Amino acid sequence: MLIANPNARREPYPDDLLDIMSMQKAAESRAWLAHWQHLNHQGTPLYSLPGLAAQLGVGHVWVKDESARSVLGSFKALGAPIALVRLILRTFPARGYDAPGLLAGKYATSLADFTVISATDGNHGRALAAAAQSIGCRCMIVLHAKVSTEREEGIAAYGAEIIRISGNYDESVEHAAALAASNQWRVVSDTSYDGYEEIPRDVMQGYGTMAAEIIEASSEWHGSGCAFTHVFLQGGVGGLAAGIASYFWEQYGEQRPVLIVVEPEQADCLYQSALSGKAANATGSVDSLMAGLACGETSTLAWKFLRSSVDFFMTVQDQDAVDAMCKLATGSPQDIPVVAGESAVAGLAGLTQIMSTPGLASKTGINRQSKVLLISTEGATAPNVYAELVGETATSVLARQKEWLAAV
Known part of the structure; x- marks a missing residue:
């Protein structure tokens, strides 16, 4: 399911939100994280996947691979x-x-x-x-x-x-x-509730490191404007989406890319928030294979940012996530194999659903000229689960990734 957000706005980043989260604070957090031993201080790769783009019928697909962020295996190491x-x-x-x-x-x-x-x-x-x-x-x-x-x-x-x-x-x-x-x-x-917003704000601010790295990497081949027409973000309580959306909004203002948030259909709290116009709860069982996104209550703080910055909210099924995991792991002569966990692939699952449904592709404005950014938020943080779902161990996929890199 997909819904256009009636409250989405195209305007400069509002001052009231700037007082809560800003690129300046994100830069401070990034500088502090440079001193933590558990992080890869070279940042994480931004892979171009031309084979996947051609298969889906879009101009370009890029994947930010957060599995390489840390021995901890996910973007959460930033928050x-x-x-x-x-x-x-x-x-x-x-x-x-x-x-x-x-x-x-x-x-x-x-x-x-x-x-x-x-x-x-x-x-x-x-x-x-x-x-x-x-x-x-x-x-x-x-x-x-x-x-x-x-x-x-x-x-x-x-x-x-x-x-x-x-x-x-x-x-x-x-x-x-x-x-x-x-x-x-x-x-x-990492989730806020009544009377508890300061610490979740700090968690979200740490996620700005990803956005900063993406913009720096893309500016090398694109220049000062936004390199992406569409950005897919995972749902959950909304913290990751808010941290990235706010950064892109502040950086590009009314020229920000189209932002699409994806979550499991049985944990649809953000989708329901878009329907009601305020932070809401999920209507399903909240029992999803996408464990990191199996959240029933929207973060009230995150919703302050998502309410006006996200253009579309959508839900996907667990099997869509499994298919996306396998697709990234397989790779191709053109595309590097990527280890992406269950929650990492919601964006690709959403993009695949949109491009297989002509009405949705038209509604979101995604076509053969579109430049799409996906964020793979975790690697095989549960290696046995990963191997069972993909039919191959993460170690094996990483070995093929190494071979692919050596061949290019």
Whole structure:
């Protein structure tokens, strides 16, 4: 399903949103992240996929590959450490902490009793656990029933203490908030709710690093204007989409590209928000293979940005995601094979659906001249699940990727 957003606007980036998130703050976050050992400081590749573009019937397709961002395997490595650093700096202003020193563990002894907690579907929790371990503070992670043991082990490997509940993601968020209140811990969540927006804002601000890298890379062959006509963004609670959309909006103003947000049909909170014009809840079971996007409640903070910047909201089925994973993994003589996890491929699943439905292609203005950007937000963060779905291990795909690069 696809809906045109009636509230989308073409105008300069509003001052009220600039006060919340800006390219300037994103640049500061990016500079701080340069001091964190868990990140690839050369940034992540932006691949051109001409074979896929021809197959779909568009002019160009580019994929930003966030699997190469970090050993943590996803874009979440950009948000959690920034949010944790900014929280500590605000909490202890008199202690003279600095961001690079925090990320290097310089103040670990004095922060040993400081405890943070968060609910997660996997990637945010893993990134927060790694950041807390680097800084030297304690980290508690709440996991709901659908989070795999494989993902749990990946989080625990970074020293986090795991708390399991029997409910879904939204219930795990509530449980984390209750534990924080009763134990005087601090919630570091990537979703906002009433009275809780400062930390989710910091998480989203960290995602601006992706947008900055994309614009820098594309400017080398395109110049100062926007290189893309259409940008597909994952849904979830809306944090990633808001972080990228706000950056493109501030950079290009009324000349920003068409922005399309994609989410699972059973976790359609952003689609429902577009229908109602305000932050809303999903209507489905919120039980999706796309674990990182299986969210039932829209982030109220993220919606402040998405309400006016996103042109279309759409939903896809789980099988669409599996097909997209396989398509990227296969590659071609023209296209590099890419390891993309279940939540990473929502954009490609959406683009494929649009281009196979003439009415949708016309509605969104995507044609043979279109220049489309996709963001592959994670690699095989659950390697066994990836191998089962794709029919090939991530290690095997990466070996073919290495061969492809050597041949070009």
